[in-house]
Amino acid sequence: MKYFNVWQESDLSFTAKGVYCLLRQFADNTTLRCWPSVGRMSELSG
Numbered sequence: 001m002k003y004f005n006v007w008q009e010s011d012l013s014f015t016a017k018g019v020y021c022l023l024r025q026f027a028d029n030t031t032l033r034c035w036p037s038v039g040r041m042s043e044l045s046g
Contacts, residue, residue, distance in 0.1 A: 006020050006021065018045065019041070019045070022036070022041055022044060022045055023036070023041075
């Protein structure tokens, strides 16, 4: 799967772009699943 350049997407807020980038760090490229909990994402993003 090809991922788009999230920074060029003008319809997304800065926060949405940050969440996308955080999720990409946890993505499994073979299954296309992502596993961080909301609590873990909150902890990492502040």
